[in-house]
Amino acid sequence: MAPASVTRLLQAGEGCGPDRDIIIPAVSEAAIAITAVTKAYAGHLAVNNLSLAVPRGSIFGLLGPNGAGKTTTLRMLMNVLGPDSGTIEILGRPADDSARDRIGYMPEERGLYPRMLLEDQLVFFAEMKGTPRVDARRRIPAWLERLGIEDKWRRRRVNELSKGMQQKAQFIASVLHDPEILILDEPMSGLDPVAADVMRGALLALSRQGKTLLLSSHQMETVERLCDRVALLDRGEKLLDGTVGDVKRSHGPNTVALAYEGDGSFLEGLPGVSRLTDHGQFAELRLAAGADPQEILRAVASRLRVRRFEILEPSLHDIFIEQVTRHGRAAA
Amino acid sequence: MRLFAIVRREYLERVRGRAFLIGTLLGPLLMAAFTIGPSALMAKQRGKPLRVAVLDASGTLRAGVEKALSERRIAGEPRFIVEPPGEGALEVVRASLTAAVLSGRIDGYLHLPPDALARGAAEYYGKNVSNVMDLGLLDKTVEDALTSFRLSGAGLPEARVQEVMRRLELKTIRISETGEREDEGGSFLLSMILLMTLYTTVAMWGGALMNSVIEEKTSRVVEVMLSSISASRLFAGKLLGVGAVGLTQLLVWAGFMAGLSLLGAQAAAVSGVKLPEIPLLVLVLFVVFFLLGYFLYGALYAAVGASVNSQQEAHSLAFPILMPLILAVMFFPMVLSSPDSKLSTVLSLVPFWTPLLMFLRVSALMPPAWQVGLSIALTLATTFALNWVAARIYRVGILMYGKRPTLREILKWIGKP
Numbered sequence: 079m080a081p082a083s084v085t086r087l088l089q090a091g092e093g094c095g096p097d098r099d100i101i102i103p104a105v106s107e108a109a110i111a112i113t114a115v116t117k118a119y120a121g122h123l124a125v126n127n128l129s130l131a132v133p134r135g136s137i138f139g140l141l142g143p144n145g146a147g148k149t150t151t152l153r154m155l156m157n158v159l160g161p162d163s164g165t166i167e168i169l170g171r172p173a174d175d176s177a178r179d180r181i182g183y184m185p186e187e188r189g190l191y192p193r194m195l196l197e198d199q200l201v202f203f204a205e206m207k208g209t210p211r212v213d214a215r216r217r218i219p220a221w222l223e224r225l226g227i228e229d230k231w232r233r234r235r236v237n238e239l240s241k242g243m244q245q246k247a248q249f250i251a252s253v254l255h256d257p258e259i260l261i262l263d264e265p266m267s268g269l270d271p272v273a274a275d276v277m278r279g280a281l282l283a284l285s286r287q288g289k290t291l292l293l294s295s296h297q298m299e300t301v302e303r304l305c306d307r308v309a310l311l312d313r314g315e316k317l318l319d320g321t322v323g324d325v326k327r328s329h330g331p332n333t334v335a336l337a338y339e340g341d342g343s344f345l346e347g348l349p350g351v352s353r354l355t356d357h358g359q360f361a362e363l364r365l366a367a368g369a370d371p372q373e374i375l376r377a378v379a380s381r382l383r384v385r386r387f388e389i390l391e392p393s394l395h396d397i398f399i400e401q402v403t404r405h406g407r408a409a410a
Numbered sequence: 411m412r413l414f415a416i417v418r419r420e421y422l423e424r425v426r427g428r429a430f431l432i433g434t435l436l437g438p439l440l441m442a443a444f445t446i447g448p449s450a451l452m453a454k455q456r457g458k459p460l461r462v463a464v465l466d467a468s469g470t471l472r473a474g475v476e477k478a479l480s481e482r483r484i485a486g487e488p489r490f491i492v493e494p495p496g497e498g499a500l501e502v503v504r505a506s507l508t509a510a511v512l513s514g515r516i517d518g519y520l521h522l523p524p525d526a527l528a529r530g531a532a533e534y535y536g537k538n539v540s541n542v543m544d545l546g547l548l549d550k551t552v553e554d555a556l557t558s559f560r561l562s563g564a565g566l567p568e569a570r571v572q573e574v575m576r577r578l579e580l581k582t583i584r585i586s587e588t589g590e591r592e593d594e595g596g597s598f599l600l601s602m603i604l605l606m607t608l609y610t611t612v613a614m615w616g617g618a619l620m621n622s623v624i625e626e627k628t629s630r631v632v633e634v635m636l637s638s639i640s641a642s643r644l645f646a647g648k649l650l651g652v653g654a655v656g657l658t659q660l661l662v663w664a665g666f667m668a669g670l671s672l673l674g675a676q677a678a679a680v681s682g683v684k685l686p687e688i689p690l691l692v693l694v695l696f697v698v699f700f701l702l703g704y705f706l707y708g709a710l711y712a713a714v715g716a717s718v719n720s721q722q723e724a725h726s727l728a729f730p731i732l733m734p735l736i737l738a739v740m741f742f743p744m745v746l747s748s749p750d751s752k753l754s755t756v757l758s759l760v761p762f763w764t765p766l767l768m769f770l771r772v773s774a775l776m777p778p779a780w781q782v783g784l785s786i787a788l789t790l791a792t793t794f795a796l797n798w799v800a801a802r803i804y805r806v807g808i809l810m811y812g813k814r815p816t817l818r819e820i821l822k823w824i825g826k827p
Contacts, residue, residue, distance in 0.1 A: 156637040158809065175640060183637040189630035194423060205415045206638035251634065 107170055109134040109259050109290035110155060115164030117150055124150040126314040127164070132292055132307070137285050139305035139322075140294040141394070143402055146311040148294040149186060152261055155292075156183050169258065179207050182252035186263035186294070190244060190251070192237040199236060200251055207255035214254055221250045224283075226276050242273045249277065259290045266300050278304060298395035310398060312405045318397070326391040333396065334363040334371060336378065337386035344381060350374050355396060362396060412639050413647050420622065420651025425658060433614075434659050438666055459488055460544050463495040463507055463519040471522050471559060478555035482547065489547055495519065511537055520552065527559055601746055601773045604696060607663070608766055609739055612703035613732060615656035616711040620724060622648055623715030623804070632808045641805035649712065649797070653704050660700055664693060695772050695782070702786065703765030706793045707731060709800035713820070716807030723814050738766040749775040759785050761792035799824055 110132040117125040125147040132138045142148050153159040154166060157173050168177035191199055197218060204214035222229060225246040231239060239247060245268055253260060265281070266274050281304065285291055295301050301308060301322075308325060310318040318325055336345075337360050345354055345361055350369030355362040365371065371389055378384060392400075424430055462479065466472035472495075479490040493516050496503050507519045518536025526532055532552055534545065554575060561571045584597060626632045626648075635644055714727045741763070745754040749771040758767040758777075764785040771777050806823035807815070815823075 153633075153809075158633065158636045178637055181637070183634065185630065185633040185637075187630035187633065189626075189632065189634045191423070191625075191631055192629060193427075194419075198419075202415065202419050203634065203638070206412055206635065208412070248634075 107134060108132055108167075109136075109169055110292065111165075111167040112151070112155075113165045113167075115151075115154065115161045115166060117147075117154060117159065117161050123314050125154070125161075128311070128314070128316055129164075130309055130316065130319065132290060134290050135285070135288050136307050137281070137291045137293070137305045139301035139308040140292060140311065141296075141298070141301060141308055141398060142294075142311035143296075145313070147314040148311055149263060151311070152183070152185075152263055152292075152294060155261060156181065179255070180258045182207075182255065182257035182260045184248055184252040184260075184262045184265060186267075188245060188248045190236045190248060193235055195233055196236055196239065196247055197232045200247070200254055203251040204254040207257070209255040217254055217256075218250070221254065224276075224280055225250065226273075242269055245269060246273065246277070249280070253284065257289070259292065260284060262291065262293045264295055264297075265293055266295065266297055274300075298393065298398055302394045308394065310401055312402050313409060315405070317401045317405055322394070325397065326394070329392050329397050331389050331391050332365045333390045333392040334365065334374060335386065335388045335390050336361045336363060336384065338378070338382040338384055340382040342382060345378075348374065348377060353396070353400065362393065364392060364396065364400075413643050413650075416639070416644060416647025417651040417654065420648055421654045421658075424618070424652070424655045430655065430659070434662050437610075437659070438663055457541075459491050460518065460541075460548070461491045461493055461516040462548070463493045463510070463516055465495050465500070465504055465507060465519050465521045467500055467524045468522055468526050469524075471526060471556070474559055475520070475522065475552055475555045478551050478558075479548070482551045484547070489544065490551075508535065511535060520548070527556060527563075530556065597774070598746065601770060602742070604773055605739070605742055605766060605770050608696070608700055608703060608769060609735055611656055611660065611700055612707055612765060613735055615652055615704050616707040616731070617728070618655070619648060619652040619708045620711035620715035620728060621721065622652060623712050623808070624718065624721060624724060627716065627808050628720065636809075641808065642801045645712065645801045645804045649705065649708055653701065653708065656704055657697070657701070660697060664697075691776075692773055695769060698786065699765045699769040699772075702789045702793065706761065706765065706789060706796060707735070709793065709796040713800040713803040713807070716804040717810075717815055717820050719811060719814065734762040735766065738763045741767060742770060745770050746774055750777065755781060759788060761785075761789040764789045802826070 108131040110130070112128055112130040115125055115128045116123070128147070128151065130151075140148050140151070150159065154161050155168070155173060157175060157178050166173040169180060171177055194202070197215070200218055201211055201214045204217075205211055218232065219229065222232060227243055227246055231243065236244060236247065249262075249265065252262070260281075262281075265277060269277055278300075281291060281293075293301065293305065305322060307321050308318070309316055320328075339359070342356060342358070342361060345351065345356060345363065348354075348363075350366050350373060351363045352366040352369075353364035363374065365374070375384075375387055378387070464472050464475050464479075466475070476492045480488060480492045482489050493510075496506050498506075504521075507516070510516045511518055514537075517538065518534055521533040521535065523529070523531060523533075530553075534548065539545065554577075558571050558575055561574060562568070566574070626635065632644075639647075710731045711728065714724055714731065718724045718727060741757055745757065745767050748754055754767070754771060755777070757763055758771050759781070760767075768777075768782065768785045772782065802824045803820055806826055807820070
């Protein structure tokens, strides 16, 4: 795909993330089906009775705080770990060694041989997935170009590459064998805004080719804009699962997005507001049950210069914090 | 196919590396320096001749003993410088000699008691009495002198005495299927060099395997690898890949040695030591025992590498692996002096020692074929068992981060499903 069309797609995708599931063709079979999976380490339940279906062709966001069980889940998908109980199916077949050749995997902790030449390294990883060396070598230049890595780096050692470039290299290593499913653990972390844009473009392009993408991330904004489905994990349990639109609709519209100038410290404790996320110039106010937004607007307008006042569904970020906090209290 | 890719990567990345080049080129030089060096130094740097005086209480022996001492030569150089004891009463002379020893004017003095000839007894007084080589020579020289006195005393003419006392020059000739060769200590030296080479390469490439495992673990590459290939195949690939590098190095050295023996004459002139020829069978067995040692100890090194989080943590765990190897090197003089004794046979059949000690026996005196065969079979069985255990430890260990596991925890991993 030419870079221009990637850019167009990005612009079109902005802001309409929640509704993208409409254009995804309905599929009967899930790309990944996790059924009642439990995994414990030495008395600690990492994943507890988890069931999850990732539809073919979707961009699926796996969310959760540290220790939620995301990495363990991904490792089980890759058959690096086996579940204690439950079943995992990849593309309709058990998650065995042959299934994982159809998956590309980028772990959270990047792993490249530091002293190996970039090209040799990429060829080696593709070979590990059963791709002939010549094919892998032929595909490399196009991928380097798409991710904006100059050709001169092809014959350099990995430890000479910048961190961002290493991350892009890791991404190429996970897609060079042309997998049907791509599992990416924190794909955007550590990327500067330009590189993150390039990465997002590459992910969208793959999605449009019909690949299934499963991302795990802390970056709610990325997930909200990119993914059509999300699941939220905490302490090994699933708290939420559904399309981004459904998840947000089930929580709103009960949020006010407020852009303002002035001293907003009084917003804390304002009657009718149950939760506040204040950024200084911008605040997200969760309305208490039965509160009237008009009264809040009047109260705010009398104290601040209001630049924008909008009644919205809550952001994924807010839903995430709320759900995890509530789950934490229930567990305690 | 993928196993081969891992072997190839492991092999090429190492063989292309600078460390391999330097190690392969400098290895033989260092080996030569460490093994030949000390003995050559000892031979060349015998130290200054010993300054000795003879304190004769018998009154008749001094001249003869002094003459024998000053005529004693090693490699054409006199070994003893005879100093006059001084005049006076016996006790006075003794006191002055003691003072001379303490002040360092002489190295020591020999006291011949009145009945030295009858009893065959004498005493040496010196500051340094640990120079066993020189004292042995002194002992022998004085003994010869006293024997000459007894022969003369028995009425033998002077010329006959000299004839009777002629010293023996023993040459050692090694008999092998290829013929007879004079040996000036070369066999001993060769056995030692080959043994040290085995010891070094087994420990070095085992260590390299351990570092390779640690590197993959700390750089987190292992997680990417495990999403493509099973842990046991990754383990096998690494073991074979690093082993192939070690084998390559040995083959380079073997070629180097073959070249050296072609230039045998020059080499002998340079080193001053005639290296005995190495039978082909010994060379083949050298490679076999290297491989056995590498795979046996490599399994242990890989297991340690998978259990730790860093090179630093690895050191304390890796040292116990070296212990059997070090013990084998310590048994070396004993086994070499009696290669076919019962003890040597038993020691060389213990799998952990077979790679070094059985090879040592092979290089010194070929043991019966059944012993060599049995030792190889036992070591192979042990190697397979250890690799099975190591692969199971590896499988769990490479995904464990955080605190260093205890030995107990590591052993528990073996039984994990």
